[in-house]
Amino acid sequence: MTAAGPARAHRLPEEALRALAGGGGGPEAVRALAAIRYSRDRLLATALVELARRSGHPQAGAARQAYRALAEIERVAPEAVRWVLSYPVVGNWLAATVRALLRPAGAPVAPSALGQVAAAAAVRAGVTTRVPAAGPLLVLPSLGQVWLPGDEPVVEVRAGPDGPVMRRGGHRVPLTRSGDPPDDPRRPWAPLHRISTGSAPLRLAVTLDGPGWRLATGDGPDPRLLPQVGPAEHRRWRRRCSAGWALLSRHHQAVAGEVAAAVRVLAPLRAAPDGLVSGTFRDAFGAVAMSLPPDATALAVTLAHEVQHAKMAALMSAFRLTEPGRDDRFYAPWRDDPRPLGALLHGTYAHLGVAAFWRRQRRVEEHPDAAFAAQVAFARWRAAAWEATEALARTGRLTEAGELVLDGMRGTLQEFLAEPVPAAARRRADALAAGHRRRSGTAG
Structure with a gap:
């Protein structure tokens, strides 16, 4: 991994962009977006080291040492470095740290945490290295x-016939044991839970990661994130994911293909008093945060919703979709608070995906009450998304690429609006x- 050499140019074919604009795109388009985000994260890692040096940050030397360790690992195991650098938690931390280093008096940051990224790459690569670690x-x-x-500021990752070991001074922790992560963070080794369900090419393979967000900047991770998931909770997540994925891959194969290509991490959230809560991270492509869904359908529609947000976040990092202007706020039919232009575009694209989910789901529900609820949801969200596209069109603040996305959404929604729904x-x-x-205080 080096900063030298020509930067790779990414091009998204117009047909792929048009497919994404219409709410789809497929796994290939998702992988193209992921490649763009990976290049961005590599550049952020380089920028982090340089900005730490220029600002005279006390951890600048440690960040440089970690970067060199990553470069050495990449020479022998490039896929291990790619896997870790593209891991959503890392992208989130890199972006937040670089933003903080660019501010004269930003939040406290620890660029030396790049050493923990390098250590993870070394473990995956099965190589021996030394990295800074505070x-x-x-x-x-x-x-x-x-x-x-x-007290030593450096730890060693050592490969061996029995698996990797981490050492600091006289302390040694083997990383070969599996099992359930303990509740006590002072236990020497706490591996993350993984969930795998389905079969290729529609296979969901995710890491259930709450602790990873401790690799955070400033005030630390979002307090809504669960710091740890115990064995019983893991079993509940596994059962819910298995049931939800069976539904998604059976009746919503196009969406399942995109989710399988995009989502690598489920970040468990604390349960909300008013029901399921979920979200994505602007700088953590491939991570979905959610509280434990109550049933398979809730998990499936949440993934259909959040993969849309993931695609739009990646599109917005690759293309400028809106023009700068006044800080206007707009009514969003899915929020109680008015939203800025970019957030309205984001939410519209996500609810296009929600409408598409219920459009298909209403045809497969067997119980009359569930079928009626699906019909209501389809009618509700197709109308809401259409209303939002009209507001977007009136702003006059979309770029050429933004207009292309808007046209794609409106074309799909026009098809939805033409479909009959029971009165x-x-x-x-x-x-x-x-x-x-x-409730939102907006006139009709």
Whole structure:
């Protein structure tokens, strides 16, 4: 891994962009977006080291040492470095750290945490290296966390016939044991849970990662994230993922293909009093945060929703979709608070995906109540997304690429709006929309 040499240019074919604009794209388009984000994260790693040096950060030397270790690992095991650098937690940390280093008096940052990224790459590569590491609790992105006490500012990752070992001074922690991550963070080695369900090419393979977000900048990880998932909770997640993925891959294969290509991490959130909560991270492509869904359908529609957000975040990092202007706020039919232009575009694209999910799901529900609810949801969200596209069109602040995305969304939604929905379901959807407007204080 080096900063030398020509930068790779990424091109997204127009047909792929048009497919994405319409709400789809498929696994190949998702992988193209992931490649763009990976190149961005490599550049961020280089920028982090240089910015730490220019700012005179006390950890600048340690960051440079970690970067050199990554470069050495990449020479012998490039896929191990790619895997770790493209891990969503790492992208999130790199972006936040670089932003903080660019601010004269930003939040406290630890660029030396790049050493933990290098350590994870070394473990995956099966190589021996030495990396900087401050503090006893070390996060190894995509793998787990290690409790390794001692005063030495450097730890050693040593490969061996029985698996990797981490050393600091007289302390030694083998990383070969599997099993359930312990609740006590001072246990020497806590591997992350993994969930795998389905079969290729529609296979969901994710890491259940709450502890990894300790690799954070400033005030630390979002307090809504669960710091640890115990054995019983892991079993519940595994069962829910298996059932939800079976539904998604059976009845929503196009979406399942995109999710399989995009999502690598599920970040468990604390349960919310008003039901399921979920979200994505602007700089963590491939991570979906959610509380434990109540059933298979909830998990499936949440993944369909959040993969849309992931695609839009990647599109926005590759193309400028909106023009700068006044800090206007716009009514969003899915939020109680008005949203800025970029957030409205994001939410519209996500709810296009939600409408598409219910469009298909209404045809496969067997119980009359569930079928009616699916019809209502389809009518509700196709109308809401269409209403938002009209607001977007009126702003006059979309770029050429943004207009292409808007046209794609409107073309798909016009097809949805032409489909018949039972009158009772339409009336219920209209009543829900009107109720939302009243609660948000927006005139009809």
